[in-house]
Amino acid sequence: MSIRRFTIIALTAILALAAGAVLTVPAASQAVTGVTATEIVIGGTHPYSGPASAYSSIGKGAQAYFAYVNDKGGVAGRKITYKDLDDAYNPPQSLQLVKQLVEQDKVFAIFNSLGTPVNTVLRPYLNEKQVPQLFVATGATTWGRDASKFPWTIGWQPDYEAESLIYAKNVLAHEPSAKIAVLYQNDDYGQDYLKGLQNGLGAKASMIVKTASYETTDPDVKAQVASLKASGADTFFIFATPKFATQALVAAAQLSWKTKVYLNSVSNSQVVMKAATTQGGPAATTGVVSVIYLKDPTDPRYANDSGLALYKQIMAKYVPGGDVNDQFYLYGMGAAFTFVDALQKAGKDLTREKVMQAAIHLHETDNPFVIPGVIVQTSPDDRFPIRQEQLAQYDGTRWGLIGSLMTARR
């Protein structure tokens, strides 16, 4: 291409763009962004590729629930369009995608973006633009705690620290002389759990005799478990994602470590417990303590449960081929239920302010995906939607509930 020709093309392009700019009249904006008479457009990001992609089932579960709601007529006659994009768990990529969703796709709200780092980056931008950042999929405390700075943001699941506080209460009440060893994932999630446990034990935090961390790039956790056992501890806390939690349960059994085990709720699905039992024998899982707040699709207790029947029906229709036992789908549906609930509360004349108000005035006793008794509720002073959890103990085949629902703080 000759230089002159190139120049002509470049200048033409400039002129065309300039002309375009003059002609583009800013759209009249009396209507609410992302909402028409028949549609509500919302956005979000989940890691559909990359190292954290196992969580993508959460996005798919939410998507499936919206499809179900739409087929039943939508919310106040409006269908929900959920533009859920792949951020590969990469914060800068998520920010670019969300800017695109807000500015180009004109979404009404951002729903259930996943990951603490990702939401940390999105939060200042969305709050500046006054776009609701609803029911983020992370258990850090900051989503509920820092509302004064970031009023447009709210979490959903019980936060990790709160879960640890429940364990700490239980330990102090029943095993006050326990010697505790902790295995945790070396990221914000694992560290939050550890912090919660330390805070919960308070003055008795020295009960923790040893901690060991692992990286998600580690092939296994055998060596960590061996050194935790050598500390002489008699209580073993596992703050790990399913893959490593299974390895830890199996390793403890193979080392014949006679210990009481606490397992974080992230990894207490039947899939994990069965895999650990198969590999490590019944000793690996019998007596393990955890908390639950979501219904477990494989738990025989819920064989006739209408919520799980709905879950399975939605899975069969909208996620054919999806693994029904993968609890992340259920999580996504649970959060989507709360979102739809907030939309309904916000009423026919939907605005961002109204939906945000609805989100901080929740009183949801009928979420079909959380365990019976758990109320998803918020108030302007309490932005932790789920804060009740139920201690449970594994008997080798299923979880048996211990005591009644517990609330960690407040």
Added chain:
Amino acid sequence: MQELAQQVVSGLATGSIFASMALALVLIYRSMNVINFAQGEMAMLSTFVAWELNQRGLPIWAAFALTIVIAFVGAVALERIVIRPVEGAAPLTIVIVTLGLFTAFNGIAGWIWGYVLKTFPSPFPTTPVRVGDVAFSLQDIGIIVVSLGTLLAIYLLFQKTKLGLALRASALYPEQSRLAGIRVSWMLALGWGLASVVGAISGFMVAPVVFLEPNMMQGIIVYAFAAAVLGGIESPVGAVVGGLSLGVVLALLGAYVDFIGTDLRLPVAFAIIVIVLMVRPAGLFGRQKAVRV
């Protein structure tokens, strides 16, 4: 003392995983002086094939056998189609091609099978075994035995068969081998096939421990690189010894050196690679040789 013994055993168990993967890397290096960055992803892909066959009703051992054939044929075809055009090109070029394979295979596995963790049947029972106060499982022993068995098979192939002689000759003296009537180019393809089979076996061993998913080898491959470099990148014995000792070193550092702990393992692997390459590039078991210019 008991903890020390336990840590050594745990380290050996983990190290045997590094060893089996390092062995595959060494095979490629011996046949064409390159490092196949896609080796781990090829192993992962083979493991998925075995899983799929098993899901479709084939007994697990039959699935393994069939997968090994597929892995061999697939890798030979891959060498013919993708590596052949850049044979003899600068090392950088081949590095980039194998990185391309790495990325593509990871995506293909994700596309076909998704990213959700899958349990993979263990070829060995996970029954715990105790010797004195030290505990381990039959599975750990199984992986070590299989690594050693693979090593032995490679040794026999290279040292005791005509094919092995041809493989060695064409890697060391391509020109002369060609004159002697050895089809050097096909020997390279065979080298890829063999490495792929070793990788697949390694995948079968690893998957029950780390669970099957497209990224399952990415945590392991860097350690396998370090193991191969430590043992000597041209030495199969070195790969196995390097892998086992790396496993033990990491376990002991994690247990007894607080500064390193369990969270700085990758930097340790990086340090080992750099230090070995600078101080003794041939590794523990390789022969030192003059630098080619």
Added chain:
Amino acid sequence: MRLALVACGLLVALLPWVIPPFVTFQLTYVAAYAIAILGLVILIGYSGQISLGHGAFMAIGGYTAAILLAGAGIGYWVSIPLAALLAGIVGIGLGFVALRLAGVYLALATLALAASVPPLLKRFKALTGGVQGLSLPSPHAPGPLQPFVSSETWFYYLTWALAAVAFALAWFVLRGRVGRSLRALRDSEIAAVAFGVNPVFYKTLAFGWSAAYAGIAGAIIAIVTAYASPDVYSVALSLELLIGVVIGGLHSFLGAILGGIVVEFLPLWAQKINPAVESVVYGVALILVVIFAPGGLAGGLSRLARALRIQATPRSRPASTIEAISEKSA
């Protein structure tokens, strides 16, 4: 030529006034990636060394800017140059290591370096904020300008201006003695040494220089994202930079910009088909480019341009020097 540059400059200058802010934001990343990839053009294309770990230098740059801005409130006028300096110094250090490791070994070592970055960032918590990372103040245009330009537009200009400086500097330095020496070393080290080229000096210089560019890119991305965390600097980032430079064109300045466009936009577009497509496209493109079009997109474009020109003007003129060089190296 000069006219074409001016036209391009005008295009870049006018774009933010006609495109939506989020595209302006994305184009800021393009410029940042282009700076980092230009560093790889210098390192791989000109000096013949490889790095699979340039994400590490982006991390150094990003965290330098983040720590200075979040911790000490030092503005980007100071922190970006400091980020470049620090990354450059570490790069020179790694350059000395690289002297001893040829080809494949260097690839291996730098890949392990890339993998080591996140654990190291998490470990030195007091400095880096650990796994939580560091949140920076939201980026804004300087006070007096705020009524006129948005923060997106401001950082777009800033980044493209930095890119222009980085490209111009590379242009002036590489066309002279340094460029000749690097190319000579790449093509035959023995011959180059015989002609008095100091390999230690030039090869470490190339490493440090390219690391400094990666540091600038890292600092910009940390500032405009207002965040630095270990998750940002994964192995994937290092590999993306390498993919960008190979697909864009290993030997060409234009290739650096094209590579920046690929790295920025391919993940955004590819996921419309399937999230796994990005990796497949990256991988297949890498292999196809290496086998069939070693000059990358830039090489392909210049070949296309030449074909067009031959059609347009039957009496062909001698190709300009730059084209002759880029042809030869492609």
